[in-house]
Amino acid sequence: MFLKDNLRPQGVFVGLDNYKFLFQDDVFRQVIWNNLIFALGTVPTSMALAILIAVKLSGQQRINMWMRTAFFYPTVIPLIAVANIWLFIYQPYYGLMTRLFDTLGLPTIPWLTSVHWVMASMVLMTVWKQTGFFMIFFLAGLQNIPRHIYESADMEGASGWYIFRRLTFPLLMPTTLFVLIIAITDSVKMVDHIFVMTEGGPNNASNLILYYIYQNMFAFGDIGLASTASVVLIVFLLLIAALNFFALDRRIHYR
Numbered sequence: 001m002f003l004k005d006n007l008r009p010q011g012v013f014v015g016l017d018n019y020k021f022l023f024q025d026d027v028f029r030q031v032i033w034n035n036l037i038f039a040l041g042t043v044p045t046s047m048a049l050a051i052l053i054a055v056k057l058s059g060q061q062r063i064n065m066w067m068r069t070a071f072f073y074p075t076v077i078p079l080i081a082v083a084n085i086w087l088f089i090y091q092p093y094y095g096l097m098t099r100l101f102d103t104l105g106l107p108t109i110p111w112l113t114s115v116h117w118v119m120a121s122m123v124l125m126t127v128w129k130q131t132g133f134f135m136i137f138f139l140a141g142l143q144n145i146p147r148h149i150y151e152s153a154d155m156e157g158a159s160g161w162y163i164f165r166r167l168t169f170p171l172l173m174p175t176t177l178f179v180l181i182i183a184i185t186d187s188v189k190m191v192d193h194i195f196v197m198t199e200g201g202p203n204n205a206s207n208l209i210l211y212y213i214y215q216n217m218f219a220f221g222d223i224g225l226a227s228t229a230s231v232v233l234i235v236f237l238l239l240i241a242a243l244n245f246f247a248l249d250r251r252i253h254y255r
Contacts, residue, residue, distance in 0.1 A: 018224050018225055018227075018228040019228055019232075021225065022225060022228050022229060022232070027204055027207070027212065028212065028229065030204050030207065031204065031207050031208060031209050031211075031212045032209065034119065034204070034205070034206065034207055034208055035187065035188055035208050035209050037119055038119060038122060038123060038126075038187055038208060039184060039187035039188070041119070041120070041123035041126075041127075042123050042126045042127055042130065042183070042186075042187055043180070043183040043184055043187055045123070045127050046126070046127045046130040046131045046134055046183060047134055047176070047179055047180065047183055049127065049131045050130075050131050050132075050133075050134035050135040050137075050138055050179070051138050051169075051172070051176075053071055053131065053132075053135050054135045054138035054139045054141075054142060055138075055142070055164065055168065057071075057135075057139070058139060058142045058143075068135070068139070071131065071132040071135055072132040072133070072135065072136060073132065074128055074129045074131075074132055075129065075130075075132045075133040075136075077129070078192075079129070079190065079192040079193055080192050080193075080195075080196060082125065082128075082129050082193065083125070083192060083193035083195075083196035083197050084196060086121075086124075086125040086128075086193075086197070087112075087196060087197050090111040090112050090121055090197075092108065092110060092111075092113070095111075097109070097111060112197060112198055113202055114202070115202055115203055115205040118198060118201075118202065118205050118206045119205060119206055121197075122193065122194075122197075122198075122206055125193065126187075126190065126193075130183070130186065134179050134182075134183065137175050137178065137179050138172060138175055138176075138179070140175070141171075141172045141174070141175030142168070142172070145167075145168065145171050145172075149167055149171075150163065150167070153167060177244055177245075180244060181240070181241060181244055184237075184240050185237060185240075188208070188209055188210065188233060188236070188237070189210055190208070190210070191208060191210040191211050191214065194206060194207070194208060194211045195211075200212075200215070209229065209233055210233070212229060213226050213229045213230055213233070214226075216229065
């Protein structure tokens with residue numbers, strides 16, 4: 001509600017003009033669209049893979065323990081380091097993706113310089129990093145499901161898909177809700193990889209809302225607009241949390 005920048009350090013009261021300007025800003029609308037695509041690409045994909053891996057590796061066999069460690073390993077790597085790893089993978093001349101596509105006889109894709117591919121590149125990197133983290137929560141949730149439920153289902157001749165759909169997934173709903181909130185929150189607060197890989201480009205195709213706030217705050221010196229965008233982000237996260245807790249709570253099975 002205040003217009004404040006480096007030239008007006010005292011601030012000038014402008015009412016809701018900052019919000020009006022924000023929602024009329026083409027870059028902000030592009031950023032919101034980018035964040036929506038990023039969330040739709042990362043949240044369901046990483047959660048689905050995490051559940052699948054957790055179910056497959058929930059046994060106590062030694063190979064499962066090694067595989068769980070392998071899938072969890074990307075989680076402990078800092079996001080800056082992950083961004084540098086994938087920056088090498090996406091290099092247009094000597095990157096691993098380029099070499100792989102050359103080996104398969106496929107045309108090289110400009111992963112980080114094409115407006116059509118840069119968001120897919122960000123999604124792939126994020127799914128690789130987050131899946132193992134979410135897997136741990138689902139593994140913990142699976143440990144809390146009584147074994148006799150599965151034994152009874154096996155005696156009845158239930159298929160694996162039926163057991164998962166009717167028993168495992170409903171009993172994992174508390175864990176799923178928790179992971180969903182974390183995943184959605186991560187989709188709007190992850191920004192480190194943008195600094196390293198694209199700086200929001202090309203043509204704002206990979207710009208996300210937190211990087212947009214950073215640009216207006218520190219690069220452009222528009223403190224008022226950055227604060228306004230921050231308020232919008234906080235309200236959005238509160239609404240998502242409220243929707244998850246109150247709208248989905250009726251479908252959750254607690255023990």
